[in-house]
Amino acid sequence: MIKKVLAVILVLTVVVPLAVWGMSDAKVSAATSYTVIGNTLMITGTGPMTDYAEVGKAPWYDQRETITNIVINSGVTSIGKNAFAGTNVILIEIPDTVTSIGQSAFYECSKLYSVTMPNSITQIGTYAFWGCSSMESITLSNKLEEIPELAFTRCSSLTSITIPGSVKSIGYRAFANCEKLSVTFSEGLEVIGDEAFFKDYPTAPIGITNSTLRIPDSVKSIGKNAFADNKGLKTLTTGTNLITIDDEAFRQCGLTTINLSRSQKLDKIGTKAFMMTSVTSMVIPDSVTIIGESAFQQCGSLTAVKLPANLKEIGDYAFVATALEQVEIPEKVEK
Secondary structure, three states, X not given: OHHHHHHHHHHHHHHHHXXXXXXXXXXXXXXXXXXXXXXXXXXXXXXXXXXXXXXXXXXXXXXXXXXXXXXXXXXXXXXXXXXXXXXXXOEEEOOOOOOEEOOOOOOOOOOOOEEEOOOOOOEEOOOOOOOOOOOOEEEOOOOOOEEOOOOOOOOXXXXXXXXXXXXXXXXXXXXXXXXXXXXXXXXXXXXXXXXXOOOOOOOOOOOOXXXXXXXXXXXXXXXXXXXXXXXXXXXXXXXXXXXXXXOOOOOOOOOOEEEOOOOOOOOEEOOOOOOOOOOOEEEXXXXXXXXXXXXXXXXXXXXXXXXXXXXXXXXXXXXOOOOOOOOOOOOOOOO
16 A cells, blocks of 8 residues: 555656646647747647636746747737736737737737737737837737727827728727827728827826827717827817717817818717817807807817807807807807
């Protein structure tokens, strides 16, 4: 009996170390495996990576501080949820077999410098690049369908981005606190979500760096606080299919010129939409039926406004503390 126990112990002392050492070249899904060589993490195989339930569950997480390069071989079709979160990756190579990047895949990869997405990618997850504070550039796939909420929040070094025409919507806070960002929109975009380009620090000198912003004709709605507090923004031109400018969308921006003339489908200007801007004159399209509460409050340079023929309601405080000298109220105004 004693001999059998000793035999079992001897077997375990051999097997356990082998299992531990084998983790450097192990399966991470039914189709893929990984190897860590020095500071390089390599993903190989054919098919999708594993999705990890939370940050810290990937098998290489304990080596996150030494991993600076990630190479994904051709054949891998997805990057799993939370896969590389928190690593010190600087460079990432993504093959054109990859079609999706999972939720929080590069969450707080604070040393990631640059990313080029292959045009095979159609989907990225929420928080995908959240907190990549060193990332200066990213090229998006021209087949990407949407930019989900919080995808690039706090990418504070990101200097420019072009939203391809394949993207239909930009989600909640997708680029919030991207303080150096200049953004170029393409035709095809339909929805700019709540707080999409918002910054939490209104006393900071810049948010997005655009001085001129042209909203594509395809955009139908601009969400709450979408561009609020971006004081460097001076000129705004909206497109032909815009229906709604939601509450506080451009509040406290540095806007001196607001051109809504092309937006003949615009129905509502939301509460505080242009509050505390520097606009000097306004022509509001005849399609607008509601000007929300405090919409132009404290626009101290506003001296002239042409109200729309179909206007029905002017909200409380809509033009309080402006420099208006004369206003003609249209006949259809009810309130």
